[in-house]
Amino acid sequence: MRKSPNIGKLVNISENATLAFCLISLCGLVFNIVFYEMLRDKINKFKDIIVISDKLEIIAAIIFILFFIFHISAIISLISQLKFFKRESLLRSFSFFISIISLLMIFGDFALLSDISKEYLHGIYEGIAGEFFILYLSQGLHLLFMILVIVLVGLSKKEIRKNPAKKIVLKDESIFINTNYIGILCSISGLLILIILSIFMPLWAIRKGIIILTSMIILPYIIIAVYWLITKVREKIGEWYDEKQYQDITKASLFTLASSVVLLAVIFAFQYWAAGFDLLDVIWFPAYLFITMLIFSSSTIFLSKKDINME
Amino acid sequence: MLKNNLRKFRFENNEMSQQDLANAVGVTRLTIHSIEKGKFNPSVLLALKIADFFNMKVEDIFYIEEE
Numbered sequence: 001m002r003k004s005p006n007i008g009k010l011v012n013i014s015e016n017a018t019l020a021f022c023l024i025s026l027c028g029l030v031f032n033i034v035f036y037e038m039l040r041d042k043i044n045k046f047k048d049i050i051v052i053s054d055k056l057e058i059i060a061a062i063i064f065i066l067f068f069i070f071h072i073s074a075i076i077s078l079i080s081q082l083k084f085f086k087r088e089s090l091l092r093s094f095s096f097f098i099s100i101i102s103l104l105m106i107f108g109d110f111a112l113l114s115d116i117s118k119e120y121l122h123g124i125y126e127g128i129a130g131e132f133f134i135l136y137l138s139q140g141l142h143l144l145f146m147i148l149v150i151v152l153v154g155l156s157k158k159e160i161r162k163n164p165a166k167k168i169v170l171k172d173e174s175i176f177i178n179t180n181y182i183g184i185l186c187s188i189s190g191l192l193i194l195i196i197l198s199i200f201m202p203l204w205a206i207r208k209g210i211i212i213l214t215s216m217i218i219l220p221y222i223i224i225a226v227y228w229l230i231t232k233v234r235e236k237i238g239e240w241y242d243e244k245q246y247q248d249i250t251k252a253s254l255f256t257l258a259s260s261v262v263l264l265a266v267i268f269a270f271q272y273w274a275a276g277f278d279l280l281d282v283i284w285f286p287a288y289l290f291i292t293m294l295i296f297s298s299s300t301i302f303l304s305k306k307d308i309n310m311e
Numbered sequence: 312m313l314k315n316n317l318r319k320f321r322f323e324n325n326e327m328s329q330q331d332l333a334n335a336v337g338v339t340r341l342t343i344h345s346i347e348k349g350k351f352n353p354s355v356l357l358a359l360k361i362a363d364f365f366n367m368k369v370e371d372i373f374y375i376e377e378e
Contacts, residue, residue, distance in 0.1 A: 169333075170333075172339070176339075242342050244339070244341065244342040304341060306350075
């Protein structure tokens with residue numbers, strides 16, 4: 001295969017920067033967890049939290065900024081890996097999905113901490129345990145993302161050492177496949193969250209959070225789709241896909257249309273005959289969005305890859 | 312059923328890869344792969360481009376086999 005000269009170096013530089021930020025952020029994460037644990041302990045014992053907050057809030061703020069820079073750097077590295085390797089990868093798609101959710105959760109952490117301290121200072125204790133639970137869940141997500149970044153950088157360095165020059169691919173299929181992988185991940189996460197919300201949360205709480213949650217979950221797909229559009233902007237619309245890709249997405253669209261009508265008919269029947277099944281008043285659109293996205297992305301991947309046994 | 316000798320011509324042409332052929336005719340590697348496997352029938356335009364690339368007639372590369 002023809003190769004172009006050492007573009008791998010640029011990917012290497014971006015990955016080294018990401019790795020450095022990742023290791024510093026990992027220390028920051030440990031600090032955060034210790035800080036949250038101290039805060040939780042004080043709150044549980046109804047002690048004063050002002051002293052500990054005043055002492056540590058500047059460090060916590062610096063860590064938030066560091067996390068933000070790390071995430072941006074990691075997202076740039078992921079996109080440059082996507083561009084350099086020209087190969088579909090479920091791990092890379094999963095990392096991209098986690099990167100966006102983890103980035104959004106940095107703002108979520110900030111909002112949660114601010115809520116916890118406000119509620120505690122005003123004597124409202126009911127929601128604090130739940131907020132700490134989400135905060136720790138979010139730290140787990142940050143940790144998962146850091147581990148994924150370390151693994152991906154390691155794999156990428158190994159691959160670049162073997163093949164330091166970029167593959168020449170005029171019609172790139174990897175971004176097409178990766179976008180659909182991300183579509184599957186977003187839609188499965190969305191459906192899982194809708195199910196969890198429907199079981200455990202009251203209707204008013206679902207109504208309050210559904211728009212933000214749906215937007216958060218769908219954001220990775222929107223970002224990768226926009227990136228794909230940017231890569232296609234110089235081409236005519238008719239050249240965005242090659243003829244097999246057109247055939248695959250046409251079949252996938254037909255299948256999505258037919259199966260989503262059947263699924264929605266089943267949901268309609270439930271709503272019509274089953275007493276008390278009025279939840280869809282609130283979640284019908286996110287449910288429809290995630291179901292059609294899941295069917296479309298998975299059937300496109302299936303049709304694209306069903307006869308693969310690449311050389 | 313449409314069959315082809317694409318793989319044979321690719322190997323006779325300096326053992327070129329699917330990706331190189333895909334670049335030459337403006338499609339993805341998966342499309343070339345699916346054509347070779349007989350899972351995808353190319354358009355007339357793509358068949359002509361492939362034949363043109365190998366300096367052959369379309370019917371030298373693609374042929375119909377009775378099922």
